[in-house]
Amino acid sequence: MNNSIEDYPDKYELKQYLINETDQKNVVSINPYLILELLKLELLDLDFSNIEITIPSNDPLRALLHYNEKVVAIDSELREERKTFSILHEIAHYVLPTHFNRIFLCCESHMSIKTDMSNEKEANQLAADLIFHLLDKRANEYKLNSKNIKLIGNEYKASFEAVARRLVEKSMKKHMLVVYESFYNKHQKSSRVKYCIVSPLFKKHYHAQTIHDDNNKIANNLFEEKGRDISNSIIEETKIITPAEKTLTAKNEYFTNSYNVFRIITVK
Numbered sequence: 001m002n003n004s005i006e007d008y009p010d011k012y013e014l015k016q017y018l019i020n021e022t023d024q025k026n027v028v029s030i031n032p033y034l035i036l037e038l039l040k041l042e043l044l045d046l047d048f049s050n051i052e053i054t055i056p057s058n059d060p061l062r063a064l065l066h067y068n069e070k071v072v073a074i075d076s077e078l079r080e081e082r083k084t085f086s087i088l089h090e091i092a093h094y095v096l097p098t099h100f101n102r103i104f105l106c107c108e109s110h111m112s113i114k115t116d117m118s119n120e121k122e123a124n125q126l127a128a129d130l131i132f133h134l135l136d137k138r139a140n141e142y143k144l145n146s147k148n149i150k151l152i153g154n155e156y157k158a159s160f161e162a163v164a165r166r167l168v169e170k171s172m173k174k175h176m177l178v179v180y181e182s183f184y185n186k187h188q189k190s191s192r193v194k195y196c197i198v199s200p201l202f203k204k205h206y207h208a209q210t211i212h213d214d215n216n217k218i219a220n221n222l223f224e225e226k227g228r229d230i231s232n233s234i235i236e237e238t239k240i241i242t243p244a245e246k247t248l249t250a251k252n253e254y255f256t257n258s259y260n261v262f263r264i265i266t267v268k
């Protein structure tokens with residue numbers, strides 16, 4: 001039979017197949033080991049610092065797939081939720097039809113939202129779709145705040161950052177998520193916008209997807225507070241100006257997971 005690309009199942013069908021076949025239709029925190037078993041993939045938990053692979057030094061290897069050997073390997077140093085995501089990302093490379101039989105070496109940057117490699121984006125998307133397969137239908141039942149992000153993250157065994165992103169993407173209200181990173185600016189610690197995510201309604205109303213907000217004072221302060229609980233947030237009201245020069249009052253909630261600072265902007 002001549003297998004054209006149209007003969008392959010789409011991503012939604014792939015996700016459903018993997019969930020149904022492993023009997024996880026009603027399981028909140030998806031078990032990636034059951035999917036590995038279904039696909040007869042072997043998993044190696046390795047200390048990647050001892051493996052010699054040529055990759056950029058500032059972009060550590062997180063996981064790999066050897067398609068022909070049917071082997072997935074992950075960095076044993078990863079935290080549990082990052083392990084789950086990494087395994088599902090490699091499973092996605094294995095099942096996605098356009099990811100041809102080869103070896104995938106997946107670094108931190110490939111599993112980040114900022115990757116511009118289409119294969120990596122697709123693998124990230126399918127991995128997130130699997131993790132949040134039950135959340136998507138219920139996303140709008142939750143008020144978008146740091147307490148619920150913590151609750152859902154613990155329930156779904158997903159990173160708080162991934163949960164925040166997902167809730168904004170699925171929200172039917174006007175939200176923007178701003179993620180800040182800290183960096184040294186002329187030997188002085190400062191913060192800058194790493195990326196922004198907006199809800200569909202926010203984009204439709206304000207035609208904006210990002211804001212410029214480097215050296216934000218609240219973000220700078222939160223970066224100093226390592227170990228501060230994510231639900232211990234700071235709420236303030238500010239005026240924001242849209243690209244169409246309209247001034248709006250918005251509620252801002254700032255919180256941190258110790259790595260990044262997050263700000264959820266809500267416009268009524």
Ligand SMILES: [Zn+2]
Nearest residue numbers: 106110120123
């Ligand atoms: Zn990858």
